[in-house]
Amino acid sequence: MTILDISTSLAVGSAITLLFLLFTTTTIPAALGGSNIFTYHLAALRLLWNGADVIQRGYTEYRDGLYRIPKLYRWDYVANGKKRIAEVADAPEDVLSFNYGVEDIIQADYTIGHKMTSYPHNATVVRAGLTRNLGRCFPQVMDEIIHAFDDVLALEDEDWKLIQVMPATMQIVARTSNRVFVGLPLCRDQKYLDLILNYTVTVFTRGTLIGLLPSFLKPILGPLISTRKSSLRHALKFLQPLIDERLAKDDECGSDWPGRPHDLVSWLIDVAEGEERTTSALTLRVLATNMAAIHNTSMTLTSALFDLTAHPEYISPLRDEVERVITEQGWSKSSLGSMHQLDSFIRESQRLTGTAPGQYNHAYRGSAQGRSVQMPRKVVGKDGFTFSDGLTIPRGSYLTVSAIPVQYDISNYEHPNEFDGFRFSRMRNDNTGESVFTRHMVSTGTDHLVFGHGRHACPGRFFAATEIKAMLAYILINYDVRSETEGVRPPEQCWGLLRWPNPWGKVLIRKRRGRQFGETK
Template identity: 45%
Template sequence: MDTAPKVQIALGLAASAVLYLLVRNAYSGPNLDFIPTVGPSGSIWSYLGAFRYVFHAKEMFQEGYKRYPASMFRVAVIDRWSVLVSGKQLIEDVANAREQDLSFHQSTNEFLQTRYTLGRGIERDPYHPTVIRTSLSRNVGNRFPDVRDEIVCAFSELLPLQGEEWMAVPAYDTMLQVICRTSNRFFVGLPLCRNPDYLALNIGVAMDVVMKAQLINFLPAFLRPTLGPFISSLNNNMRRASKHLTPLVAERLKKMEESGGKDWPGRPNDLISWLVDSAEGDELSLTALVQRVIFVNFAAIRTSTDTIGHLLFDLAANPSYLQPLREEVEAIVNEEGWTKVSMGKMHKVDSFLRESQRLHGIGTQSLGRKVVKPDGFTFSDGTTLPNGTYVHATTWSLHHDPELYSNPDVFDGFRFANLRNAEEVGAAKHQAVTTSLDYLAFGHGIHACPGRHFAVIELKAILAHIVINYDVKLAKDEGRPPNQYIASACLPHASAKVLFRKRQS
């Protein structure tokens, strides 16, 4: 084919896409013209804003945060308007709003197109946050020895270091393996947590659900039931997951039937048991439980890997932190061994994690909600957002606000440990696990991340393991590998390498 027809086809497709978006936009969404806009407004020009949003959402949020402090503004996303709230009062309104007024689940299910990508049961019955907040979090201490053992094992296999030699390690992919193995040691135990196909499946789900969901979201709603299942890999993922998880889940359900209750001697203390304890009706079926285990993996793996990826780059870019971190970890571990309690005493390690999440939190916005109250949701400043409006908080701007954090653009690994030392009362508010109106890395309020109690212990145990066993530096003298900002995500560099060698002193 010569180039002229190719150009015509490309132009035709581009024109159809623009026409489709215009028509779609013209007929959808509530009227938000009374909310100030960052970027061009109006049905045609707003697309310029939507295109800017793809790679410059952070700058748009920052512009809105400065122009409309303690207020709200809107930005165009490819298929809708999104309202951003800045200022503590309005953020508190969002964090504390009831699910039937501002819905976290509806907003998330639309964003993830959950019914096609992760399963209808997950969309219909979100009982897992309670399981994570209660049974899973309560068992982090009991199961810590397993978590620690998996970290040690994963590192020794993934970093086969010899003598004094430095090894260049692909940071993101290596951390993905460590997190997937460690989390699954806690969720489903040995030997499944080391099964290569099971790990590849969970990593695949973590990496591609959001992308597939965006493609489905791009379709008009009436086409989604027909095309959604073809775009998503749900059926294939479930077939693979069943192969690994069905024998484990079936055994639990069989024992439950034989013993006439949900508990019996020798019952494994893991995610499958915790889910079985809470699941009811259809959710107690084999397929539904398998699907739920994969979903909890989805919630845990990408978030934790992105966070530890950022943290590893912060450590490699600031090697002067290695020694004080080592001293803290060694003093505590020599005294108390490796336990959840000893992790709690590592204030510098904790601070390093919180600071990394403050500066490079994985979402430049958070607290995603959709107004579902039929007559709209009224904020404490009197503004009413109509039913159907999508709302978020300006997380990145808040975390970089000089009024809230001194030298906000500087990485100060012990910022929060110093604040903790300075305050005798209320020092717990500076812990990595504590959410607040100044710190939204785990959200805040009713839907604050229920997995953060596990995530923080897991990530601290990984950081502690790295600092006492390895020397770490960046591959090139070019500074910290740049973050990759895509829409509202702040991703650690995907392919940058970090140099590791066995600790020399």
């Protein structure tokens, strides 16, 4: 396709957008937009550059209502208020499709393959295999955390070292996750780790780029932008011997042969049928699971470290709690459950994201998972989707809910703009009659949407929480940490509705003097 062809296609796309605007009628207001093609596209571009402010404006103006935001070639809808959030969360997949909503965000047809969302049994594997086996797998997780921190940080003696946090956490998370996904020795193969880390980044960056194209250009340019095929070819060099051997052994001995590893590969094979029970299909599933696990977990851990060093007054009480629990119970999944303050600190870090040095304000950064809106859905019901008050979203539209504004809402949290690391541990201890299980790090609710809510809440959050808590606990008792500049938290990066921890942000770290707590019990 020539430059002239692309220019012509874009002109056609603009014309289609104009027709769409002229013939679309709705009573649902726009938080940002215009009455003609020029002002509409200006509004869509503003959403790309300043999406968080647009979502906050929509939340403020339409508190419990519904509003539209302009994308380059369509209107999307955003719902506000606990009641609407609950209705979206409870809607069945054949009315509001989560799978098609996610497919649109990362352009799954081109980046990870349509079958990842049309046959989403990765979620089943995570729930039935990974989550159920967390206790069994925890010694391996902890062992890899110890080795990964030593190798990645490469600290000498007890001298302070300035580290770039995001690349370090991604390496550590990738190694630890793959100890459970593919086991030793592959989880420590740097070339394999480079592959899955690059895949994780390119799925989101190239998916975002493809998403900016008009729909009729995506089949042409999408495959050229995506690295899915080349990533698969590269991944097969590492995973084909392992998967082929596992499939052959299962075919010969059944799925309960002695010594069969309890890992992601085995759990994927257990549910795979037909063409999904092939080496290529299973390899794509391993890549997709890595993409989800590494992205969210590393960003959450990075944010927590930035918050810990920007608020050093929390280090001593958190360290006391961790040391007490480990001394009494040892390292285990269940002992992590006794670290209520640590759990609260991470949940508060997820709730908030910061900008100004040493404080939080209305220029919030977005969640560690990186979206000002959450719970993406595509309306697939033949009659659209109708809220209980009669407002209807037409079939084919995309719907989300405001997320970060909810978590900064004073009606949901006292002093919502302040970082309060023990906010949730106090809530769990208050005699309010509210179930303590609504305030755990893994708890979801209409006032805390980091992991989504309802039937499609993130199935991997239990594994992610175990990793993050174990890693932060290990840091607290084995290292000293402080901010590069006292009290300053590295500013977040943003694009459109996405926000993420500063990838260049640094902290100082050194080995802690005295006893080291590394053994599992």
